[in-house]
Amino acid sequence: MTRNSDQDLFTLRSILESLEEAIITHDMADKILNSNQLAEQMFDLSRTELYGMSIYNLIPLPLHDEYKEILKRRLDSGSVSHLKTIRLTANGKSLAVSLTISAIKDDNGKIIGVSQIIRECDAERAFEEKQSILAAIIEDSEDAIISKTLQGYITSWNKGAEQIFGYTKEEVIGKHINLLIPSERVREEDMILNRIREGNKMTHFETIRLTKSGNEIPISLTASPVKDKRGQIMGISKIARNISYKKISEERQAILAAIVENSDDAIISKTVDGLITSWNRGAEKIFGYKEQEVIGQNISIIIPSDRIDEETVILKNIRSGVTVDHFQTVRLRKGGMPLDISLSVSPIKDSAGRIIGASKIARDITFEKLAQSILKERNKRKDEFIAMASHELKTPLTSMSGYLQLLEIKVPDEDKVFVKRIIRQQERLNNLFNDLFDISKIQAGKLKFSFENFDMTQLILEVIDSFRNANPDFRFQVDLQENLLIEGDSIRLEQVITNLLANAVKYSPNGGNVEVRATIHAEELIFSIRDQGLGIASEHLREIFNQYYRAEQIDTKIAGLGLGLYISKEIIERHGGRIWAESSLGEGSKFTVILPTSQK
Amino acid sequence: MVQKTVFIVEDDPDIQEVISLILYGKGYDINTCGTAGDLKKEMNIQLPDLIVLDVRLPDGNGIEICNEIKKDPKTSEIPIILMSANKYERAETSCANGFISKPFNIGTFKDKVEKLLLR
Numbered sequence: 001m002t003r004n005s006d007q008d009l010f011t012l013r014s015i016l017e018s019l020e021e022a023i024i025t026h027d028m029a030d031k032i033l034n035s036n037q038l039a040e041q042m043f044d045l046s047r048t049e050l051y052g053m054s055i056y057n058l059i060p061l062p063l064h065d066e067y068k069e070i071l072k073r074r075l076d077s078g079s080v081s082h083l084k085t086i087r088l089t090a091n092g093k094s095l096a097v098s099l100t101i102s103a104i105k106d107d108n109g110k111i112i113g114v115s116q117i118i119r120e121c122d123a124e125r126a127f128e129e130k131q132s133i134l135a136a137i138i139e140d141s142e143d144a145i146i147s148k149t150l151q152g153y154i155t156s157w158n159k160g161a162e163q164i165f166g167y168t169k170e171e172v173i174g175k176h177i178n179l180l181i182p183s184e185r186v187r188e189e190d191m192i193l194n195r196i197r198e199g200n201k202m203t204h205f206e207t208i209r210l211t212k213s214g215n216e217i218p219i220s221l222t223a224s225p226v227k228d229k230r231g232q233i234m235g236i237s238k239i240a241r242n243i244s245y246k247k248i249s250e251e252r253q254a255i256l257a258a259i260v261e262n263s264d265d266a267i268i269s270k271t272v273d274g275l276i277t278s279w280n281r282g283a284e285k286i287f288g289y290k291e292q293e294v295i296g297q298n299i300s301i302i303i304p305s306d307r308i309d310e311e312t313v314i315l316k317n318i319r320s321g322v323t324v325d326h327f328q329t330v331r332l333r334k335g336g337m338p339l340d341i342s343l344s345v346s347p348i349k350d351s352a353g354r355i356i357g358a359s360k361i362a363r364d365i366t367f368e369k370l371a372q373s374i375l376k377e378r379n380k381r382k383d384e385f386i387a388m389a390s391h392e393l394k395t396p397l398t399s400m401s402g403y404l405q406l407l408e409i410k411v412p413d414e415d416k417v418f419v420k421r422i423i424r425q426q427e428r429l430n431n432l433f434n435d436l437f438d439i440s441k442i443q444a445g446k447l448k449f450s451f452e453n454f455d456m457t458q459l460i461l462e463v464i465d466s467f468r469n470a471n472p473d474f475r476f477q478v479d480l481q482e483n484l485l486i487e488g489d490s491i492r493l494e495q496v497i498t499n500l501l502a503n504a505v506k507y508s509p510n511g512g513n514v515e516v517r518a519t520i521h522a523e524e525l526i527f528s529i530r531d532q533g534l535g536i537a538s539e540h541l542r543e544i545f546n547q548y549y550r551a552e553q554i555d556t557k558i559a560g561l562g563l564g565l566y567i568s569k570e571i572i573e574r575h576g577g578r579i580w581a582e583s584s585l586g587e588g589s590k591f592t593v594i595l596p597t598s599q600k
Numbered sequence: 601m602v603q604k605t606v607f608i609v610e611d612d613p614d615i616q617e618v619i620s621l622i623l624y625g626k627g628y629d630i631n632t633c634g635t636a637g638d639l640k641k642e643m644n645i646q647l648p649d650l651i652v653l654d655v656r657l658p659d660g661n662g663i664e665i666c667n668e669i670k671k672d673p674k675t676s677e678i679p680i681i682l683m684s685a686n687k688y689e690r691a692e693t694s695c696a697n698g699f700i701s702k703p704f705n706i707g708t709f710k711d712k713v714e715k716l717l718l719r
Contacts, residue, residue: 111634387686391656394685394702395612402618430703439688448688491688 022118025104026055033113042120055114058087060094075103075111075166097122131245146220147226152177152189152198153240155235164219164242177238181211184218193580196225196236209240218243264430266341266362269348272319274299274311277357286341286364288334299360302331304338318347318358331362340369379444386440393433401426419583435563439547442570449489449574451599456484456493456525463497473511481519486597492571493595496579498531499564500591507589508533530590536583543579545569574597604649604717607628609639609665610683611658615702619652623704623713638661647675652717655684655693666695679716680694 015025022039026032035050041571043050043058059067063085071333074080079102087095097118101293104113130360138145144161148154153176157169165172165180172179181189187206195202202223210217219240226235260267266283276299279291287302294301303311305327314324324345341362348357381530404426408419464476504514512532518525547566572579576596583589606628610616616632621699623630630705633639636659639651651669662682669675679697687701698712 112612228688391685398685398702398704399612399614400616402615402622402706406621408620426703434687 018376019117021262023114023115023121024050024055024058024118027113029110030054032058039118039184042089042095042118043087044093049483060086060088065072066412069112070101075101075114079103082389087118087376089279099433133400140239141213141239144238144242146177146236146238146240148177149231149235150193152193154179161240162218164210164211164240182208186468192221192223193236196223197233198403199233200224201225203500205244205504209336218247223477263456264363266360266364268360268362269357270299270360271357272315272355283362286333286339286362287331290463293334302333304330304332309572314343315435318345319355321347321355323347326367340365382440383444386437390433390437394430397426397430397433399454400449400531401430435567440568447574449572451487451489453487454490456486456488456518456527457482459490459494460497460516460527463494464516465506467501469507471511474505474508477513479515484520484523484525486520486595487599488575488595489571493575494543496571496593497527497570499568500593503564504529504531504533504589512588520597522544523594525597526592527595528592530588532588535585535587535589536581539585545579547586602627603627605631605646606652606717607631607639607642607648607690609636609651609657609662610654611635615654619709620705622710626714629715635656636665638663643669647680648715651678651680652713653680653682653696653706655686663695664690666693670695680689681712683715 010540013370016034016036019036019038020043022034023034023036024039025034029308031087032053032055033048035047040047045053056064056067066085070080072082075131079100081100083099085099087097089095092482098121099119100117102115122552135544138158141158141160142163142166145156145158146154146161147156152432153174154172155171155174155276157167161172162168167179171567179185180452186208192205201222203544205221205223207219207221208302209219211217218244218299221241222239228234232493239377244347257520263280264280264285266286267278267280268276268283269278276297279294283320284290285293289301292453300308310329314327327343327345332342332343333339342365344361345358347355350356362595390493401423404419404423408416411419435483438447440457461478461479464478468476501514501516508514508531510533513530515528515530517526517528545565547563569579570597572593576599579595581589581591601640604627606623608616608619608630610619610632611634613634616634620630620632631642633642636657639653641700642648653662653666657665662684666680666682669678669680681698681700682693682694682696683700683702684693685702693699697716700709
């Protein structure tokens with residue numbers, strides 16, 4: 001061999017090695033003669049292992065025929081390019097490859113061997129895919145992703161950048177980045193450029209930038225150097241995030257934190273196992289422990305030993321997502337002094353909705369409790385006062401009534417009418433007192449009932465008899481079923497019937513018919529009174545059963561406190577019954593009472 | 601006919617007088633007591649045929665006194681009429697033989713007393 005051809009061979013060899021593709025040659029006996037480094041890497045074999053090995057060792061058995069066919073038929077006509085097929089590595093891994101196969105001919109044109117260039121398809125495809133994924137990510141990112149030269153000229157601009165800064169790609173490519181920087185911050189950019197030139201990154205740098213319309217917006221900036229294959233810095237990539245929303249939520253968070261911190265209520269958070277994780281100033285004030293004393297401690301340090309079970313129940317509820325609202329209980333101050341508190345506990349969930357703890361709001365209700373007991377005492381005194389007042393008012397009324405009745409007997413007939421009138425007025429006074437006492441009892445929840453079985457027919461007839469005697473201008477038409485036996489408080493029910501009849505008479509200044517009906521149907525007593533009086537406008541119908549209602553709404557010439565229907569409704573409802581009115585102005589009124597026949 | 605004795609237990613002198621006037625001329629021996637203490641003293645001297653007893657007395661509760669009298673075998677047979685300004689107290693006065701709410705109708709009062717004395 002000449003020195004020249006030696007040199008040629010060396011040159012070829014170095015070209016072979018510098019190719020970015022694997023190359024293998026073999027002779028016509030299929031023995032591998034030559035390969036480059038990439039081929040050795042691809043098949044995981046050393047050069048010595050490869051040399052002399054049959055090429056078929058690198059081909060999966062089912063594909064042997066394919067290769068034989070190529071060698072036999074197609075090499076005469078030149079080469080085979082980009083044959084997509086499969087090859088095997090030394091450890092049996094299949095590789096998808098693209099082959100270019102050429103014949104090696106001697107000076108006479110006789111085929112003496114075969115060379116093949118092998119490209120791994122996977123790597124090729126993966127690289128392309130990765131590239132397009134990255135491009136899509138960059139393009140669709142809500143963050144602005146910008147690249148620029150080391151001198152600050154913009155070289156790429158994604159959709160996020162368009163949205164945040166308002167410029168289109170066409171408007172900014174090639175422009176200097178200073179376009180986005182407020183004049184007072186231009187030095188900031190020099191600082192960033194310097195850091196990048198030194199090869200440093202800059203992460204989450206919060207600053208202000210300008211949009212196309214000149215608005216300043218808060219952004220968070222991450223800048224990194226872009227390097228070429230050799231590691232040389234050739235530019236800068238910048239990711240800018242609009243943090244206006246983040247700013248707002250941070251501000252909101254700060255406000256909430258301030259509220260929690262300054263609340264007079266104790267606001268405590270704990271894990272689902274009861275370990276304290278936060279403790280505000282209110283908690284320090286109410287329970288006397290400093291934050292650092294209790295963080296990490298079990299919540300049981302503020303729970304009296306006889307109430308530990310409560311906490312078990314609360315934690316169980318919290319774990320299943322149930323909140324506890326205004327639960328009044330007792331907790332311990334530092335030093336063991338018991339405190340009356342009202343407790344609200346709610347689960348704390350993470351962003352995935354899992355319960356990770358509980359927040360507890362405790363209000364010191366010592367004062368409320370004290371106020372309650374004072375109120376209770378006051379109420380007791382009020383009740384005593386009412387009982388006494390009732391007795392004190394009734395005593396003179398009783399002797400007055402007695403003397404008047406005796407006087408009525410003694411005076412000559414022509415004067416009896418005067419005494420009768422005084423007696424009527426005294427009776428009205430007595431009824432007004434009774435109503436006032438009833439009201440105060442209803443309000444105190446102390447209107448007592450004693451239920452017994454009695455004949456309602458009898459009771460209604462007795463009341464009507466007394467009305468007949470006192471009101472000769474009225475015709476009382478009575479339609480009663482016999483033996484209307486019901487269970488109820490006969491005195492209270494007599495009061496209702498008296499009240500309804502008194503209203504019928506009172507609101508019928510021209511007299512007329514008063515119809516009274518009662519019957520029992522399906523274990524209910526149905527009792528109604530219909531008059532031919534003034535009637536009630538429909539808008540007032542619902543309200544006439546309200547306390548004090550009449551005082552404002554009804555003709556002031558007709559006397560009364562407006563308590564009768566309110567008391568009647570209370571009595572009927574306490575019997576489990578209903579009362580309502582049907583009426584229209586000028587048409588008279590009909591009141592109906594439904595009562596269950598037994599109290600069960 | 602033996603004269604019947606009626607004790608009126610009522611602290612208000614006017615009501616005492618009204619009741620005495622209502623029952624006057626019926627041939628009853630009327631004995632008025634202003635307090636529960638007075639009643640006890642009188643009962644030690646003589647047992648009445650009827651007691652008209654106010655519920656609210658300066659030194660005691662008529663309902664309790666009624667229960668005591670009814671429990672004592674020596675006095676349990678004496679009829680008692682309880683009086684109260686609170687007519688809804690009637691249910692609590694079941695120990696008594698009658699109930700009168702204040703103010704009362706003198707006719708009704710007379711009837712109740714007479715009925716109990718006739719037994």
